[in-house]
Structures are given as structure tokens and as C-alpha cells.
Amino acid sequence: MAINTGLAQLSEGLWTAATGTYMLAVVGYTGEYAFGRRGKVNSIAEKHAVADDVVRERSLVGAGATGSSAATPAADKPAADKAAADKPGWNVGAGVVQTRTARSEWWGRAAIALTILGGAFHLASVAIRGIAVDRVPWGNMYEFTLVVGLIATLAWLATLVRLPQLRYLGLFVMLPVLVVMFLAGTLYTKASKLVPALQSYWLAIHVSSVATATGILMTSSALTILFLVRSRYERLGAASGRRLSELGSRLPAAATLDKAAYRAAAFAFPIYTAGVIFGAIWAEAAWGRYWGWDPKETWAFIAWVLYAMYLHARATAGWKGNRAAFINLLGFGAMIFNFFVVNLVISGLHSYAGLN
Amino acid sequence: MAVRTGSDRNSTADSTAGSAARSTVGAISDVLRPILRRTWRRLISMRTALVLLFLLALASVPGSLLPQRPLNPSKVDAYLKTHGAWGTFLDRIGAFDVFGSVWFAAIYLLLFASLIGCLIPRISVYARALRTKPLKAPRHLSRLAENASFDVAIDAERVAELASCELKPRWRTAIRTEKDGPRGQAVTVSAEKGYSREAGNLLFHISLLFALILIAAGRLLSYQGSVVVTEGPGFCNVLPSYDSFHAGRGVNQGNLAQFCIDSLNSFAASYRADGTPSQFKADVTYSEGLNGPGRHDVITVNHPLRLKGDRVYLINHGFSPTVTIKRPGQAAFTDTQAFLPRDTFYTSEGVFKEQGSGQGNDLGLQGLFAPTPVDQGGGVITSASPQVNNPVLALLAFTGDTGLGQGLPQSVYSLDTSKMKQVAAKNLSVGQTMTLPDGTTVTFSGYKQWASLQVSHDPTQYFLLAAAICMVLGLLGSLVVRRRRLWLRISTGPSDSDSSDGKSTASPDSVRDGGSRTLIEVGGLARNDSGNFAGEFAAMLDRLRRSCAADEAALARPALGSPTPLDDADTVGAGYIERD
Ligand code: HEM
Numbered sequence: 038m039a040i041n042t043g044l045a046q047l048s049e050g051l052w053t054a055a056t057g058t059y060m061l062a063v064v065g066y067t068g069e070y071a072f073g074r075r076g077k078v079n080s081i082a083e084k085h086a087v088a089d090d091v092v093r094e095r096s097l098v099g100a101g102a103t104g105s106s107a108a109t110p111a112a113d114k115p116a117a118d119k120a121a122a123d124k125p126g127w128n129v130g131a132g133v134v135q136t137r138t139a140r141s142e143w144w145g146r147a148a149i150a151l152t153i154l155g156g157a158f159h160l161a162s163v164a165i166r167g168i169a170v171d172r173v174p175w176g177n178m179y180e181f182t183l184v185v186g187l188i189a190t191l192a193w194l195a196t197l198v199r200l201p202q203l204r205y206l207g208l209f210v211m212l213p214v215l216v217v218m219f220l221a222g223t224l225y226t227k228a229s230k231l232v233p234a235l236q237s238y239w240l241a242i243h244v245s246s247v248a249t250a251t252g253i254l255m256t257s258s259a260l261t262i263l264f265l266v267r268s269r270y271e272r273l274g275a276a277s278g279r280r281l282s283e284l285g286s287r288l289p290a291a292a293t294l295d296k297a298a299y300r301a302a303a304f305a306f307p308i309y310t311a312g313v314i315f316g317a318i319w320a321e322a323a324w325g326r327y328w329g330w331d332p333k334e335t336w337a338f339i340a341w342v343l344y345a346m347y348l349h350a351r352a353t354a355g356w357k358g359n360r361a362a363f364i365n366l367l368g369f370g371a372m373i374f375n376f377f378v379v380n381l382v383i384s385g386l387h388s389y390a391g392l393n
Numbered sequence: 394m395a396v397r398t399g400s401d402r403n404s405t406a407d408s409t410a411g412s413a414a415r416s417t418v419g420a421i422s423d424v425l426r427p428i429l430r431r432t433w434r435r436l437i438s439m440r441t442a443l444v445l446l447f448l449l450a451l452a453s454v455p456g457s458l459l460p461q462r463p464l465n466p467s468k469v470d471a472y473l474k475t476h477g478a479w480g481t482f483l484d485r486i487g488a489f490d491v492f493g494s495v496w497f498a499a500i501y502l503l504l505f506a507s508l509i510g511c512l513i514p515r516i517s518v519y520a521r522a523l524r525t526k527p528l529k530a531p532r533h534l535s536r537l538a539e540n541a542s543f544d545v546a547i548d549a550e551r552v553a554e555l556a557s558c559e560l561k562p563r564w565r566t567a568i569r570t571e572k573d574g575p576r577g578q579a580v581t582v583s584a585e586k587g588y589s590r591e592a593g594n595l596l597f598h599i600s601l602l603f604a605l606i607l608i609a610a611g612r613l614l615s616y617q618g619s620v621v622v623t624e625g626p627g628f629c630n631v632l633p634s635y636d637s638f639h640a641g642r643g644v645n646q647g648n649l650a651q652f653c654i655d656s657l658n659s660f661a662a663s664y665r666a667d668g669t670p671s672q673f674k675a676d677v678t679y680s681e682g683l684n685g686p687g688r689h690d691v692i693t694v695n696h697p698l699r700l701k702g703d704r705v706y707l708i709n710h711g712f713s714p715t716v717t718i719k720r721p722g723q724a725a726f727t728d729t730q731a732f733l734p735r736d737t738f739y740t741s742e743g744v745f746k747e748q749g750s751g752q753g754n755d756l757g758l759q760g761l762f763a764p765t766p767v768d769q770g771g772g773v774i775t776s777a778s779p780q781v782n783n784p785v786l787a788l789l790a791f792t793g794d795t796g797l798g799q800g801l802p803q804s805v806y807s808l809d810t811s812k813m814k815q816v817a818a819k820n821l822s823v824g825q826t827m828t829l830p831d832g833t834t835v836t837f838s839g840y841k842q843w844a845s846l847q848v849s850h851d852p853t854q855y856f857l858l859a860a861a862i863c864m865v866l867g868l869l870g871s872l873v874v875r876r877r878r879l880w881l882r883i884s885t886g887p888s889d890s891d892s893s894d895g896k897s898t899a900s901p902d903s904v905r906d907g908g909s910r911t912l913i914e915v916g917g918l919a920r921n922d923s924g925n926f927a928g929e930f931a932a933m934l935d936r937l938r939r940s941c942a943a944d945e946a947a948l949a950r951p952a953l954g955s956p957t958p959l960d961d962a963d964t965v966g967a968g969y970i971e972r973d
Contacts, residue, residue: 199925229667229669230665230669230671232669232670233670233671233672233673233693233694233695234694234695236672236694236695237695239695303872304872306868306872307865307868307869307872310864310865310868311865314861314862314864314865317861318858319695321854322695322696322697323694323695323706324706324708325617325697325704325706325708325847325849326617326849326851327854327857328608329464330456330457330461330463330464330491330492331464332457335453335456335457336457338450338453339450339453339454339457342446342449342450342453343446343447343450345446346443346446346447346450349439349442349443349446350443352439353439353440353443355440356440356443371450379457383457383458
């Protein structure tokens with residue numbers, strides 16, 4: 038079947054629509070974030086809490102691990118507990134402290150609506166590309182990048198269903214997605230059929246699992262960066278630098294961010310492991326050996342070992358916290374290196390880039 | 394003083410010397426043993442595992458940035474030429490074969506040892522944990538992350554029974570009676586679930602261990618041979634057939650699996666309208682065993698021919714031009730030679746060598762084949778497409794000594810012209826002929842295609858696949874299963890139990906008539922931070938209260954015979970004490 042150029046163009050138009058909508062969503066998240074700041078919020082330096090007209094959202098579990106819990110006067114507690122008890126399952130994202138104003142609420146809701154709309158455009162763009170070329174829509178770097186961005190958006194929306202109070206972190210999750218959308222634009226490859234080496238159902242299985250893992254690991258590394266900012270703030274307070282402490286003061290407790298980053302990585306790791314194994318099975322069928330230390334394989338191995346190290350570090354005294362966080366970032370660094378540098382600079386057997 | 398070994402310790406020659414020696418040996422082993430023990434402890438600690446994992450990742454980096462001999466020896470040679478002493482140094486430390494180097498093996502083996510050392514104690518701890526009951530209830534349940542209490546009007550044993558019924562299928566429970574706990578006499582229920590988390594973790598690490606062993610075994614027992622076959626007769630799986638052959642040390646090279654690719658019937662490459670390839674097909678006839686029946690198969694990229702124990706892959710393809718040569722006074726003959734592609738459009742290079750009747754009378758033809766030729770000016774051709782469209786064979790003819798007469802092995806793709814003289818050059822289309830000064834004619838009479846086939850053998854790979862699947866299953870188990878602990882302390886006495894001094898005199902039987910209530914305290918602990926334990930705990934508590942309430946209702950209305958259906962457990966049930 039020939040390539041349907043009309044549909045391919047529609048898919049490209051939807052990419053533009055999705056990117057534009059995401060930009061607006063990021064504006065919305067920024068608005069929520071900017072207007073969400075009222076009064077002195079959860080600052081260690083102040084050591085007392087705000088009790089004003091803003092809606093106060095706070096949870097119990099795990100907050101004890103952070104300095105911030107000390108900031109809550111005893112009188113405040115029962116009310117907060119009541120609020121927590123009123124909404125079962127609500128106190129999952131332990132230690133989240135954020136003040137909300139009506140205005141920030143409006144911006145936040147608008148941002149979510151835009152994220153959902155953008156996600157729908159995005160999903161349609163990927164699906165229609167697949168129909169246009171009559172194969173799975175992840176046959177080159179452009180398509181892969183688009184899928185990774187889609188997974189990250191969907192993972193974010195899924196997180197919000199369970200942890201709606203994390204919404205105001207949307208800026209930090211959707212900003213990387215926006216970067217990914219632009220990157221996809223620079224990697225653009227015309228809709229085309231696959232070379233024989235890529236004509237295998239393993240393309241569908243191997244690449245989709247790696248893309249899924251990558252999208253989730255990207256979210257994990259974004260949370261890890263926030264964790265590092267926040268944990269610096271919790272250690273140093275205002276001394277952590279004006280900008281950083283400004284940012285740090287409004288983030289959830291470090292323990293919460295650490296846990297969220299870990300959960301994302303722990304969820305992605307088996308998927309990534311399976312993805313590498315699928316790759317090995319495909320390599321056996323295509324090249325006669327399951328593993329040959331091709332640069333692509335080598336970097337997949339490096340990233341896998343680094344993430345295994347991250348999971349270990351989180352269970353090892355003396356390595357928890359910042360050190361583990363750096364390993365997480367190193368792991369994602371290896372994933373990025375494997376995608377950009379190995380695909381575009383170092384040549385190997387993998388005929389994937391679709392560029393040149 | 395010499396150190397004696399254990400065997401001469403009991404020497405009776407000189408008792409004082411003997412005891413001195415013994416004490417020396419003892420002293421040394423006293424010194425060594427703790428050092429060894431400490432070294433071993435350190436090796437199997439998580440910290441060492443972390444460092445080794447990091448070293449493993451770090452050591453792999455040069456393997457992707459520097460050219461590697463097993464992948465591309467010619468690139469390594471080029472690197473050595475341009476980098477002088479630095480290159481030689483790198484070569485000496487094994488940087489051009491990272492994954493076969495001593496230091497990579499050292500990291501790998503240390504990690505392997507660490508893994509074994511780490512697993513053995515964990516397996517025995519786990520086995521013991523499976524056989525022991527869940528832990529006793531801690532004194533202060535209200536200090537646990539999740540806790541609650543409520544009271545009911547049924548006796549303590551009954552509550553314990555109901556609770557363990559409620560927990561039964563997924564939790565392991567133990568009911569104990571407590572003589573003087575914080576509430577004096579009480580019944581406690583300890584429950585724990587998520588044992589399969591550790592099982593999953595162990596499965597993952599054990600499978601990883603097996604995977605490492607299988608990979609090492611695979612390197613010993615596997616072989617790989619490749620051969621270029623032009624359409625026509627094939628080859629058999631014996632060492633001399635192969636253009637290149639690599640085998641592990643454990644392979645008996647004289648006794649490879651018996652099979653033959655009897656012939657390459659045809660090779661076909663198809664292309665789309667835009668010139669990109671859509672499919673490569675090698676049509677072969679093969680036979681297994683001695684004189685096995687000839688079978689037919691089509692090998693394509695991603696679809697090897699799978700035989701018992703061996704696989705045959707289509708790796709590459711190209712063109713094999715045919716020339717017809719007629720030397721003066723001799724019969725004409727044809728020769729077909731595989732040419733190697735030089736670019737992605739299959740501009741291909743190769744040679745024809747013909748031994749002449751006397752010394753210095755050899756004929757050598759250097760050729761360039763272009764499937765879709767374009768003249769770059771001055772008769773220099775190159776190909777513009779891998780598809781065949783009026784192909785051209787450009788030939789340089791040499792006479793002289795090819796060196797074939799010396800019987801030394803030569804490359805079939807290159808011609809040593811040092812003892813030869815160029816006598817003619819011409820670009821030929823199919824059917825065209827060139828004539829050399831001595832009257833020899835060379836006709837480009839057509840072309841065939843060749844396929845590069847690779848035979849791979851690795852008896853371990855399916856076992857490795859099984860180990861890999863177990864690894865993923867183990868990971869899923871260990872990352873999805875949640876470990877939780879739950880305790881109930883069920884005591885009788887005044888519900889206002891804060892005044893309790895720890896001794897309660899109420900016997901369980903007095904609960905109903907005395908109007909005193911049974912106090913149930915519940916505490917829960919999440920042993921790993923996945924999932925929403927607060928929610929799980931609340932749901933668990935709710936179920937417990939409902940089942941107590943149902944039981945209570947049944948007891949409260951014995952005359953009615955059967956309990957009324959519960960539409961609202963809370964109105965029937967006991968008061969709920971706010972959790973703190
Ligand atoms: C050979 C390289 C190794 C790899 C790739 C590896 C990989 C992993 C992974 C991915 C996990 C997280 C999944 C899970 O919780 O089950 C894990 C957990 C664990 N590993 Fe390893 N491991 C290796 C070696 C070791 C060694 C040598 C030790 C012993 C010192 C060890 C001890 C542990 C322990 C105790 C956990 C549980 C941590 C927790 O509770 O989260 N591992 N390992």
C-alpha cells in the first residue's frame with residue numbers, strides 16, 4: 038500500500054495543533070503557579086503556618102520526615118486531619134503544602150483542559166501517521182520522539198487522576214514535554230515505508246516498550262530535579278540561593294518528590310528491562326546474535342545498569358537521597374545519549390535514525 | 394622462620410618447635426581469618442554492589458566510543474595509525490576489545506561473586522521467614538503510621554476469628570493471647586502479606602545469576618561462520634566452506650552440525666517507486682544430516698532459516714558479474730566473481746584472475762560494476778541506484794604474474810598488480826567485448842547476484858531467554874507486590890481504656906451481660922512505599938467493622954433466628970473512635 042500523503046499532512050497539522058495547545062497549557066500551569074503564591078507558604082525560616090482565607094491542603098502521612106511538618110501549629114492539626122479524613126485516599130501525596138487562590142484554581146483548571154485537548158491532538162497525530170504509512174507509527178526518530186512525548190503526557194494525566202493535588206507541578210512536567218515536541222520537529226522525517234531491516238513485528242513490541250519506559254523515566258527525572266531543589270531548600274532554607282529557595286519553598290516535601298520519582302522509575306524499570314530483552318530477541322532474528330555490543334546495545338546496557346544502581350541506592354544507607362537522585366539523572370542522561378548521540382553521531386547497525 | 398602448613402603440624406620431632414609452629418600458624422590464621430571474613434563481608438555488601446555496578450557502566454563507555462576489534466578491525470587499525478603512542482597504549486590496556494578485556498572480566502566476576510554472596514544468606518533468611526509466624530503486636534499500636542480503634546459488643550475470641558477470616562486468603566495471620574500487655578489480658582492478631590515481594594526479588598537476582606552463567610557458556614559453545622554465495626551451488630557446514638569463522642573454545646570445529654545449503658536458487662531485491670528497498674529474498678534448497686532430503690526455504694531479513702541447533706541468516710547481498718574470456722588458441726570459458734559494494738548504490742568492486750599457460754602470462758581484470766551507471770566524465774562511472782538498469786562493467790586488464798602460481802592463499806577481491814602491466818581499459822555493457830593487444834577477448838556476458846549468508850550456533854540462547862523471562866517476572870513481583878503488616882489488639886474492659894493500668898479483670902464471657910465492650914485497636918505498617926497504604930488500611934478497617942457489626946447484630950436478635958440484612962452497618966455497629 039502506498040503512503041497516504043493527505044493523512045500524513047493531517048498528522049503533521051495535528052502535531053502543530055498539539056504543540057500549540059501544550060504551549061498554552063504551560064502558560065496556564067505557569068499562571069496557576071504564579072497566582073498560587075499568597076502569603077508565606079511553608080517556609081522553614083518562618084516556622085509558622087499561614088491561617089488565612091486560602092484553602093489549605095495538607096496531609097498527614099510521611100510529613101513527619103520533613104522539616105516542614107514542624108511548621109504546623111498544633112491548633113491547625115485537627116482541621117487538617119478532618120479534611121484529610123473527609124476525602125479517603127486523599128493523603129497519598131504526603132506532605133504536599135500549597136496554598137490555592139481562586140485565581141490560581143482557574144488557571145490550573147484551564148491548564149488541565151488544555152493538556153487534555155493537546156493530548157487528544159497528539160494521540161490523533163500519532164495514530165493518523167500510523168494509518169498514513171500503514172505500519173506502527175514509531176519507525177524513525179521523529180516518530181519515536183512524538184510517541185515518548187505522548188506517553189509522558191498520558192502518564193501525567195494518569196498521575197493526576199490519582200494524585201490531583203500534584204496539579205500545580207504541571208509546569209515542570211509539561212515543559213519537558215513541550216521541549217520534546219519541538220525536538221520532534223527538528224528530527225522531522227517524511228512519512229515513508231520501512232527498510233527491510235525494520236520490517237518485523239519486533240519493531241512494534243521493542244520500540245513501544247522502550248518509548249513507554251523512556252516517557253515515564255523522563256517524568257521520573259523531572260521529579261528528581263525538583264527533589265534536588267527541594268532537598269537543598271530543606272537543608273539550607275533561604276540560604277540555598279534566592280531563586281532556588283523561592284522555587285524550593287513552593288515544592289512538595291522532598292520525601293514526597295523522592296517517592297514519586299522512585300515510583301515512576303520502579304514502574305518503568307521492568308518495562309525497560311523487557312524492552313531491552315525484546316531488542317535482544319529481535320537482534321537474534323535479524324543479525325544472528327542476541328547481543329553484539331553495538332553502540333546502541335552498549336548504551337542500553339549502561340542505562341539499565343545505572344537504573345538498577347538507582348533502585349539499589351534507594352535501599353542502601355548512605356546512598357539514599359541526593360546520591361540516589363544523581364544516579365537517576367545519570368541513568369536518564371544515558372538514555373538521552375543513546376537516543377541522540379548514538380543515533381546521530383556514532384554509527385552502528387541500528388538503521389533507525391531515518392535521517393541522512 | 395618458615396611457616397608450616399597444616400599437614401606437618403602434628404610432627405613429633407620437637408614438641409617445642411612444633412608448638413611454636415602451631416602457634417605461628419594459629420597466629421597467622423588468626424590474623425588472616427578476620428581479614429578474609431571482612432573482605433568477604435565487604436564484597437557482599439550493598440555498597441560494594443553499587444560501586445561494582447557503577448564500574449560496570451563506566452567500563453562499558455569506551456566500548457562504544459572507541460572502535461572495537463570484534464566489530465570493526467579495520468577501524469581499529471585506522472585509529473592506531475593516526476594516534477601513535479596513545480593508540481598503542483590504548484591497545485595494550487585492551488581498550489579496543491573492552492568486552493573481552495581482563496578488567497571488564499574482573500568487574501563482571503566480582504559482581505558475580507558479590508551476587509552469590511548476597512543471595513545465599515538472603516535465601517536462607519527468606520526460607521526462615523516463610524516458616525515463622527508473623528511478628529507479635531507492638532505495645533503501642535497507636536504509634537504506627539496507620540492506626541484506629543473501635544469497640545463492639547462481641548467477645549474477643551470471636552473478633553479475632555472474624556478478623557483472621559476477613560484477612561485469610563491474602564494475609565498470613567497468627568492469633569496470640571497476651572497476659573500482660575498494655576491492655577492487660579488481650580487477644581492479638583498479627584497479619585502480614587506480600588511475602589512474594591522478596592520471592593520476586595530473589596527470583597530476579599537468581600535468574601540474573603543464571604543469565605550471567607549462560608552468557609559465559611554461550612561464548613564458549615557458540616560459533617559463527619559467514620560465506621558469500623553467488624546464485625548457483627551452495628556450501629556445507631564445514632570449516633573450509635567459510636570466508637570467516639569464529640568459534641568459542643568449547644566448539645569441536647571438526648564436528649559441526651551436519652547440514653548443507655545445497656544451492657542458492659535465486660536472490661531478489663525489490664524496491665519501491667522512490668528507490669528505497671522493500672524486500673530482500675534468498676531462495677535456497679537445503680538438506681540436513683547425511684544425504685537428507687532437499688528442502689526449500691526463503692530466507693529474508695528478520696527471518697532466518699532455523700535448523701536444529703543452527704540458524705542461517707541473510708546478512709548482505711551484491712552483484713557477481715560474469716565475463717567470457719577467449720585467449721588465442723584456447724577454448725572460451727566463463728568466470729563469475731562476487732563484487733563487493735562500495736556505496737549504498739552498489740557501485741561494486743572485484744577482480745577476475747586467470748592463470749596463464751606460462752610464467753608471466755597470467756591475465757588479471759580489475760572491475761567496477763555499476764547497476765545503474767552514470768558517467769562522471771572521462772569514462773569514470775559510478776552507480777546512481779541499487780536497481781539494475783543497463784548495467785556497466787568497467788574493466789582494467791593486466792597481464793603479468795598474478796602470484797596465483799605460487800599457491801599462496803589470496804583475496805578473491807583484490808589483484809596484486811606489482812608484477813603486472815596494464816594493457817587495456819574499457820567500459821562494457823552486457824554483450825560488449827574488449828580485445829587485448831595479444832588478441833584475448835573479454836566479453837561482459839551478464840551478472841548474477843550473491844547473498845552473504847551467516848551460520849550461527851549458540852546452544853545456550855533459549856535457556857538464556859528463559860532466564861530473562863524469569864528476571865522480568867521477578868522484577869514485576871518485587872516491584873508490584875506490597876508488603877504490609879497489620880495488628881489487632883482485642884481487649885475487654887471499659888471502653889474508656891485510657892485509665893487502664895494494664896490489668897483487666899473482665900473475662901471474655903462477661904462482655905455481653907456486663908455491658909462492657911470489647912475494644913479493638915488496629916495498627917498497620919507499610920514495609921515499602923508503594924501504593925496507597927492509607928486507603929488500603931481504611932478499606933480493611935471498614936470491612937472489619939462491617940463483619941463485627943454483622944456478627945453483633947446476629948447476636949443481638951437471637952429470637953428472630955437470622956440476622957437482618959445490613960443496609961447501613963454504621964447505625965448497627967459500634968461507635969467509631971477518631972484515629973489520632
Ligand atoms: C549483578 C548486578 C545486579 C543487578 C543488575 C541488580 C538489580 C537489582 C534491581 C533491579 C533491584 C530492584 C528490584 C527489586 O527490588 O527487586 C534490586 C534489588 C535488590 N538487590 Fe540487586 N542487583 C544486582 C546485584 C546485587 C547484589 C550483588 C546484591 C547484594 C549485595 C543485591 C541486593 C539487592 C537487594 C537487597 C535488593 C532489594 C532492595 C529493595 O528492597 O528495594 N543486588 N537489584
